[in-house]
Amino acid sequence: MxxxxxxxxxxxxxxxxxxxxxxxxxxxxxxxxxxxxxxxxxxxxxxxxxxxxxxxxxxxxxxxxxxxxxxxxxxxxxxxxxxxxxxxxxxxxxxxxxxxxxxxxxxxxxxxxxxxxxxxxxxxxxxxxxxxxxxxxxxxxxxxxxxxxxKDYSLVLSAGDLYVFHLTTHVSLRRAIEDVTVERTTQVLNLAHGLARALGRPEERIAVAGLNPHAGENRLFGDEDADVLTPAIEAARERGIPVDGPIPADALFPAAMRRGRWNLLVACYHDQGHAPFKSVYGDDGVNITVxxxxxxxxxxxxxxxxxxxxxxxxxxxxxxxxxxxxxxxxxxxxxxxxxx
CATH class of the missing domain: 3.40.718.10 (Isopropylmalate Dehydrogenase)
Structure with missing residues (x-):
């Protein structure tokens, strides 16, 4: 071209x-x-x-x-x-x-x-x-x-080699929780892995943020992490997609954005991904639709x-x-x- x-x-x-x-x-x-x-x-x-x-x-x-x-x-x-x-x-x-x-x-x-x-x-x-x-x-x-x-797409915030996918975006927090489903999580994990393959990094691990505080803390703070995110992640691993999570968001984002542990992240809702990303990268970030x-x-x-x-x-x-x-x-x- x-x-x-x-x-x-x-x-x-x-x-x-x-x-x-x-x-x-x-x-x-x-x-x-x-x-x-x-x-x-x-x-x-x-x-x-x-x-x-x-x-x-x-x-x-x-x-x-x-x-x-x-x-x-x-x-x-x-x-x-x-x-x-x-x-x-x-x-x-x-x-x-x-x-x-x-x-x-x-x-x-x-x-x-x-x-x-x-x-x-x-x-x-x-x-x-x-x-x-x-x-x-x-x-x-x-x-x-x-x-x-x-129908299969994701808003992705990117800075350099970092890509932050989102399960949900412009909906209320109440609606976002409802929209975090096994099907949507599976869809976004496929998108993230597809991008990794296209970038020549098929072995790159994808980190999924927990929806609830402490990723649910063994159901003390909600069942979604155990009932929705975990089954989707386990099924993705069986398909050969390298995925970690669900990981408490307050641990995942600092590890990824400050220490570079992961470059492919999945946030559950808009502000979970946008707030830390904008705090760290400011005008050095862009929004890509994958x-x-x-x-x-x-x-x-x-x-x-x-x-x-x-x-x-x-x-x-x-x-x-x-x-x-x-x-x-x-x-x-x-x-x-x-x-x-």
């Missing part, structure tokens, strides 16, 4: 998406040496983000097809998707912005399916805004899975309405997302094959 074409969705234009996109593409010319980034979004919102970050809006070039991109590091090349969002207020929840963020993702998926883009990089969207815009998805991950028609037929990498932060329009937003995670997408795209077929 030549340098992969990245369909970079602009996210919620009321937030910092346009600003971090402008900074990433215009202040980091080194990205053009490894990828061809093309923004999928709205030209007026992009210009507003460029002005906020001190860039000349003449650098914006609207194109019809990512294959037209010249990849000039002094330009931002954008495919206009839907009507103008010039009237969306900055820093406020907006149904129009939520609808726009949804459209950008749908278009990016369409471009990948048509072979006109090789990977997707997503700026943050606001879930409440997307719902207000009429689209009932819990977040990017679920929308992408729907567009690609896949299970899709194409690479998707996202920034590991939200829309930051409180600083939107000020030009203060840090583009580091967006730059890293583009780098990781460019690195992963050429070999992603091996991931897909490993999971099939």
């Amino acid at each position: 030549t340098n992969p074409t990245l369909a970079l969705t602009l996210g919620d234009v009321a937030g910092i998406g346009p600003e971090i996109t402008a900074k990433a593409l215009l202040a980091h010319p080194e990205l053009r040496e490894i990828a061809r980034p093309v923004v999928i979004g709205d030209a007026d919102a992009m210009r507003r983000g460029m002005r906020a970050t001190g860039f000349d809006t003449d650098a914006l070039v609207v194109i019809e097809d990512p294959r037209e991109a010249r990849n000039d590091p002094d330009t931002v090349e954008l495919v206009q998707t839907g009507p103008s969002l010039a009237d969306v207020p900055i820093g406020e929840l907006s149904a129009a912005a939520g609808d726009g963020a949804y459209r950008f993702v749908v278009e990016a998926c369409s471009l990948v399916r048509a072979g006109r883009a090789d990977a997707i990089v997503t700026a943050p969207l606001n879930k409440a805004a997307m719902h207000a815009g009429g689209h009932d998805f819990a977040g990017h991950t679920e929308l992408l899975a729907h567009e690609f028609g896949v 299970g899709l037929p194409a690479v998707r990498v996202s920034v590991d932060h939200g829309t930051a309405f409180d600083i939107a329009g000020t030009g203060q937003a840090n583009e580091a995670s967006m730059v890293l997302s583009c780098v990781r997408a460019a690195e992963l795209a050429p070999g992603w077929g091996a991931v897909v094959d490993a999971l099939s």
Whole structure:
């Protein structure tokens, strides 16, 4: 593969998406040496983000097809998707912005399916805004899975060689406990092992965090670890997947993230994985969706309405997302094959 074409969705234009996109593409010319980034979004919102970050809006070039991109590091090349969002207020929840963020993702998926883009990089969207815009998805991950028609997938936080899979994500804690099932645990262990095989590390051990404190402490603090996680783990071992657990989360994450004992982790719910990961890695982490037929990498932060329009937003995670997408795209077929 030549340098992969990245369909970079602009996210919620009321937030910092346009600003971090402008900074990433215009202040980091080194990205053009490894990828061809093309923004999928709205030209007026992009210009507003460029002005906020001190860039000349003449650098914006609207194109019809990512294959037209010249990849000039002094330009931002954008495919206009839907009507103008010039009237969306900055820093406020907006149904129009939520609808726009949804459209950008749908278009990016369409471009990948048509072979006109090789990977997707997503700026943050606001879930409440997307719902207000009429689209009932819990977040990017679920929308992408729907567009690609896949059922076996996982949100994966990654930094370097570390990958943190999640059994559940954007649901309430009560719902998360219900959704931690033998079937879902089996599914995610297969995904994690498939990724390990594609990375050339089939013997790499996978560590599963316990759901309850102390992984249930022999049923003193709940039965889920013994009745759900353990059977799934034992069955995975019988299939030849190297798995450890369930391990108390307060022991597992420090051992993995501070001492490097494991690089493949499974968290039971959103904050169990996200809180320690963000505490340790901050802007050095990204969000990858494993299970899709194409690479998707996202920034590991939200829309930051409180600083939107000020030009203060840090583009580091967006730059890293583009780098990781460019690195992963050429070999992603091996991931897909490993999971099939």
